[in-house]
Amino acid sequence: MIYQKLETAFGNLITYYNLVVDKVEINKPAVRGDSMFDKNMILYGPPGTGKTYNTAIYAVAIIENRSIESLFEEDYQTVLKRYNDYKKLSQITFTTFHQSYGYEEFIEGIKPSLDEDQEEQLQYKIEPGVFKDFCENAQHxxxxxxxxxxxxxxxxxxxxxxxxxxxxxxxxxxxxxxxxxxxxxxxxxxxxxxxxxxxxxxxxxxxxxxxxxxxxxxxxxxxxxxxxxxxxxxxxxxxxxxxxxxxxxxxxxxxxxxxxxxxxxxxxxxxxxxxxxxxxxxxxxxxxxxxxxxxxxxxxxxxxENKKNYVFIIDEINRGNISKIFGELITLIEPTKRLGAPEQIKVRLPYSKEDFGVPQNVYLLGTMNTADRSIAMMDTALRRRFRFIEMMPNEQLLNGIKVGDIDIQKLAEVINKRIDVLYDREHTIGHAYFMSLRDDPSIENLEKIFRNAIIPLLQEYFYEDYSKIQMVLGDNAKANDLKFILDTPIQMNAVFKANPDIDIPENKYSIQLAAFNKYASYIGIYE
The missing domain is CATH 3.10.590 (ph1033 like fold)
Known part of the structure; x- marks a missing residue:
């Protein structure tokens, strides 16, 4: 009897659960249209996981209303060609947010321009921003x-x-x-x-x-x-x-x-x-x-009516001031608030005094680097209106790549396991950093990757706490000549007179350039 009542109760709760996780919609299920994709999505993950790389695949899939899996089965260059063709047709636009990006660039603003006849005379005109212009194009x-x-x-x-x-x-x-x-x-x-x-x-x-x-x-x-x-x-x-x-x-x-x-x-x-x-x-x-x-x-x-799908890509979406950039549009991008939806909303824009709404056939696709800014720090209004798709390092893509006897897949897996323990999973290192080794599996290329990308990234992650960087790279268990980060004891008497009454670290650290061209230095990371 108790089990039957529990089963009935859970059955009644399923509808409300589905509503919360966006499985069903009230009154009009067709708000999203026939597309299999959400209107607003963000690809997020650590650096080097292929977020920007994958925006081309997602954009083409949205426009052609095909599954992501079917696009992954195609050659990437073929997909990229179609992506560029859609860009030429203005069905795809790509922009990057930054700290100086504002409402005037995104929606509309008053911008200066020189008079064509009198080049010294400055005029001010109301100009549409990239997103407003894109939405109007999608409504043609x-x-x-x-x-x-x-x-x-x-x-x-x-x-x-x-x-x-x-x-x-x-x-x-x-x-x-x-x-x-x-x-x-x-x-x-x-x-x-x-x-x-x-x-x-x-x-x-x-x-x-x-x-x-x-x-x-x-x-x-x-x-x-x-x-x-x-x-x-x-x-x-x-x-x-x-x-x-x-x-x-x-x-x-x-x-x-x-x-x-x-x-x-x-x-x-x-x-x-x-x-x-x-x-x-x-x-x-x-x-x-x-x-x-x-x-x-x-x-x-x-x-x-224009039935084509349009994709507006925002790279590094979390680097911009969302409230400043979107303004009143943060509400308009919701599927239920778009033009033609049951609860459609238009706003009167402050400069042009024009009524504006976001059409149903415009999809927002953002990328977000979790090492740059945690999702927990994101603007709450933005988080509620976007579906987040996690993209973590996929070391399986490095399978078979070897530089001499160095197994690149094992090397990446061990480094990321240690970062996960010492910091968190959002600051792991993406597989994309090592992909160039597939075409050029030389020690010189691997040295360049470590010196110019991996070491600076670890320095940023651990705020130059070189003892932790040593642990990530296995330097704490290597011979001195194989260490990327070399630690040397500080001889107090050789540096200071008497015994200074302050806390001084026992070791000083330096980057040992000679270790970067030794195969054993890399093998020592995971063995």
Whole structure:
């Protein structure tokens, strides 16, 4: 009877246990999508365990929605080639956090730039950071017109085609798939230095039309102060038309025409003005996508949401100030808070005043060196939102590597066992330090590895407590000529007069360079 009650009780607890370990989700299990991977992951472990090396495998696996095991079965160079191809397609971005990295570089900030015409004049512009730019790229819709895919960018422009309402110029533009502006009297060639513009405003408008607008940008046609009446995609470079007026033109594919869409709220509660051309910086790309999806139900266009996976890699994620870098986005990266999720959240960004959210198809993949900073020291908010994947030294990968009679696998295993006892497992030494010996199994290469990598690492770990370094390397049981760290008794009388009343170590330590090119010095580590 008691056993039956216990079995029932444990059965009831399983659901809550699974919820805690993220096995099930409330109400909508499909938040994570069809991918087998978590949205936010961190590969963590001691130095030299292949964390950065493995980000390429994980990124390709996420994009192709394949298991990690299947990628490990492939040749690494083949996987790396696909990784670089995805980087060129902007599906993968790689960045490294450091102490000076901030919100302005990651999300958005006000950054200085020199005026192109007056190089000595400094301007300040609101620029998107790498992560915001990456998220907007991941939201680009796939728009097809007559089986031809249109290039879509995140930049949105408002154009006035002859003013507000339905004008003759707007009718022409809607009919002939283009936008047109005037100031014909200035002439076609705007590269001459002696051009007299009617005003600075006109000069800026023409500069935007010719130099800043680009193929793939979105254009909204002005309806009135709070509405637009057309949505198009720029498909051509500027042209000069031999027509009566409004000779400056750009080809546009109109996805929607003769609509009456309220955009006042989307534009940060700012009215649209009659200014001929200007950028709508407050309207976010997901708002634009919603408008396009809403108004593109016609036979000419096929509009699909972006279903591709995108991977944003952050190397050394624990070296940055997480609160400073992520800001309010620390909440937005949660799977249940992303765009399209039941509890989706958007925030109003402080500089651009634009609503922003993190799309479902963006995956965050970080790396973390446990020797640099313990997980226990990590920002709690970050720890709760990431799945941690431990990557420890795998000495089996060193199997068969020998330098003369030196067994590299045994050497690495013994060193790591001793570090684990004297310090902890998070400060062991990764197998990657020794992998170059597979191609160059020479004593010279092994000497270089020990002198330039292993010894400095041990000095850092043990704060130059050379007695412990000796124990790690087995020097405490070697003949003096085979010791990497040589200990020599201090002759007090030879150094000081009388007997100083202070604690002085019995031995002094020095690195014995002659031991590094002796095979017996390395064999003595594990025998």
């Amino acid at each position: 819709l796939k728009v097809t017109n007559n089986e031809q895919e249109l290039e879509i960018d995140a930049r949105v422009w408002k154009v006035s085609l002859g003013g507000s309402g339905m004008t003759e110029l707007k009718k022409d533009c809607f009919k002939n798939n283009r936008i047109r502006i005037g100031w014909d009297e200035i002439g076609e060639d705007l590269t001459q230095e002696d051009i007299e513009y009617p005003s600075t405003s006109v000069k800026d408008i023409l500069d935007h039309f010719y130099n800043i607008m680009s193929i793939g940008d979105i254009v909204f046609s002005l309806g009135d102060q709070k509405h637009i009446d057309g949505i198009g995609v720029i498909t051509g470079e500027p042209e000069w038309l031999d027509e009566a007026e409004y000779k400056r033109s750009r080809s546009v594919k109109w996805i929607a025409k003769n609509i009456h869409e309220y955009v006042y709220d989307l534009n940060g509660k700012k009215n649209l003005t009659l200014r001929t051309v200007y950028e709508l910086k407050r309207i976010s790309i997901d708002n634009v996508n919603e408008l396009i999806l809403q108004h593109s139900q016609n036979e000419e266009f096929t509009v699909e």
